[in-house]
Amino acid sequence: MFIWIGRLCRARRRYSAAMFRAKLLLALSLLGLLALTEGGVALWAQRSAVQQVQRGRLTSDILKGYIELSANKQRLRSWAAQRLLADSATDTLRDSLLQDMQAGLAQLHALAGQLDLLEAALQEPGRREIRQRSLDVLERHLLELGRALKGLAALPPGTDATQASQRLRSLFDESQGQDLRRLLNAEMEAERLATSQSRQAADQALRAIDRGVTWLSAGALMLTLALLAYFAWALRQPLDALMRGARALREGDLGHRIPAKGRDEFGELARSFNQMAGELQQHRAQEQADRALLEDMVQARTAELRQALDTLQALDARRRRFFAELSHELRTPATAIRGEAEVALRGGERPAQDYREALQRIVDTVGQFSHVLGDLSQLARSEVEALAMREDLLAWPPLLARSCEQAAVLARAAQLRFDWQLRPSSDAARLRGDAQRLSQALAIVLDNARRYSRPGGAIRLQAVEEGGQLRIDLLDEGIGVAEQDLPQVFDRLFRGEAARAHRPDGLGLGLAIARDIVQAHGGDIALSNRETPGCHLRLNLPLVTGGVEA
Known part of the structure; x- marks a missing residue:
């Protein structure tokens, strides 16, 4: 942070045009540094307090474990006394108490391990070795006691009570040359003292947090007030000049200029404004x-x-x-x-x-x-029905054959010769579309060729598969179409002069409807004049093979 502030100061001296910005950055850096310091102190003190609280909790849990262990030992001693004097104690109670003491020792080992790690983090010596030695003594004593109690039998009648008392003392109070009662009391007293010390340390850390945050907050407040006063004084005059200039522009006085003094940001802003x-x-x-x-x-x-x-x-x-x-x-x-x-x-x-x-x-x-x-x-x-178009896979030869047979009957009635030839290349090729609408389009173009042909003429239709498409060529020997009318023959309601003269009836809808049907099936249709009198209509429709487009 100090290195960054030094760089800002050097940048301020190097670039005088950024003078005010450097001051502002310096002030913000100081406030940021103060805030970081305050946060660091608070974080350190808080962490210390938390560690001390954790330490106190662990020592308190260890103390509680020793107390429970001592209580269970007393219960087990009472059981042993009953067994020696009256042989009335049950083995179930003995096993239950031994199991509780073993579980208590295991928990004390775990808590001691956690406390050792925490004291190492606090860099405090602690009682690691003493505590571990005491737990080992208690654990070995518990094993010896368990074996001894399983073979414990009642004393003969008339035995002196002093012998029973000595027997109990040798079983419960002495082990490995140590007085277990004194050992337990020493451990409990040590854990009470550690708990008290941890609480005092936590209280001291909290008081340190309070003092540090208070002094740092007061310093931050004083610095903030000082910076606010300075920047309020430094911003008043240039801002007033800018406001006067903005008011002049709003009123339409484009000749107003702001005095450009100094080389700081406000001087640069005044020049930009002008x-x-x-x-x-x-x-x-x-x-x-x-x-x-x-x-x-x-x-x-x-x-x-x-x-x-x-x-x-x-x-x-x-x-x-x-x-x-x-x-x-x-x-x-x-x-x-x-x-x-x-x-x-x-x-x-x-x-x-x-x-x-x-x-x-x-x-x-x-x-x-x-x-x-x-x-x-x-x-x-x-x-x-423009949107009501069915999609079926259709065999095209039977579809065209039916349309051609109907057209042949009408052609004979009109004294015309109609020849048609269908040349399928494979049985797998199909048309995808609506059979009724395709038959309608074929009927329109065949009827159109018949109506505009003269008696004695001929109409020829040929259908072949070529390049994944069905190509239909229809040639007639009729009146033809004027060249200027060819671009409009597929427009709705259009009829050329020659068509009107040959057949006054009709509205000019047939070819437009046929074109819409063909395009709805993904095909195209075109009409052109032949060199000899008559027209050539070509119709292309896409084929599919095995459900996949050819």
Whole structure:
């Protein structure tokens, strides 16, 4: 601690710019040193007191052990007297008393060992050798006494009581040439004296703690008050100047400056404050320039928002047009059905052929009406069931075969030739997905190829396994798609001019629904024009093998 304080003092002399900080560190170091000294003294005194208390407890426990040992010895002496004079004492009581005395000696040995260690820590000589010698004498005496008592028999009738008394004294009071009563009394007196000394030493340690803490606390208080007075005086003027400067900045007076006196921390702080005030003046000018720039940016953003609003209005117009077209699509077949029915019912009886032709026209019109409703149903179902997608392992050849067989029937009815070829490379490859939704997507693209093909044309489908995917190529000889319309063919509600001219019915939902189904299964779909008239649609779906993706 003193070395650290010396270094702080040298640093104070070396760096005058850190003068006040060095003073503060020096003051804190002095207070810390005083606190450490106070704590050290208290810790030392407390440790001494604790050791003395422990020593007193051990000596008191040893004294208690000697007293219990002496009491048990007296009980055993009474038992021996009964055995000699009346032969009425039981062996059970003798064995119990001997066992208690052995346990008491074992405990005295343990307590003596603990006391020896504690006295060694206190660097006090103690009574280690004397105590150990006495315990050894008592232990050997107890062994001899136990053997003697097990063979003790009653004296013959008419024996003088003096002989019994001498017999008891030789058994209990004399051993190895020593008077055991005197030995026990000496040990108990020594432990009483040690207990008293330990208590006195503990009291002295506590009084030392009290005196040391009192004097050190008083010194720390006086030093703290002196340092507080000094630093309060040293901080008043610079803090007042800083407060005046802060108040000026708060009121907007950026030209206010604090006198920078001295080379200590407060002088450095005053110079930093003045520099900050100058920078604030520059920032105010920059802020005004930034504000003007921000206004320009807001105007630009407003223009972008206005453009976005125009886009939304265009989308709203497209939505309105869609509902207008939808209304027209629904109203036209309904009007035609009603008109055919009214014409058939108007006037008198007609030939059956007229009614048959009218009903056929109504059936055709209902077919167009059903097609429009089917597109709307697919749109609603694709929105509602977007999250209801099952995942099964499906064998793809039977799935495609069923869709192709249905498409072949419809193609023949439209005077088209439909050829299809499925080339599976292994039986283990499967599709993971929803069979119903995949069949729906296949039906959409096959129906789309049929609707935009001319009678006498051909449609070809080929499915092969390639690179862990199922590749489906669908080629038709239909009307094709304008190049500018290709990026939008999969958008909802989009129909090109050529498609509208070829088939006025339809809402432009089929390919969008097929794309959503394919993408939900991890695949992709694309449409392009062929060199000859017609379109080429390619559909890729991932395959799995044995439950693991191929």
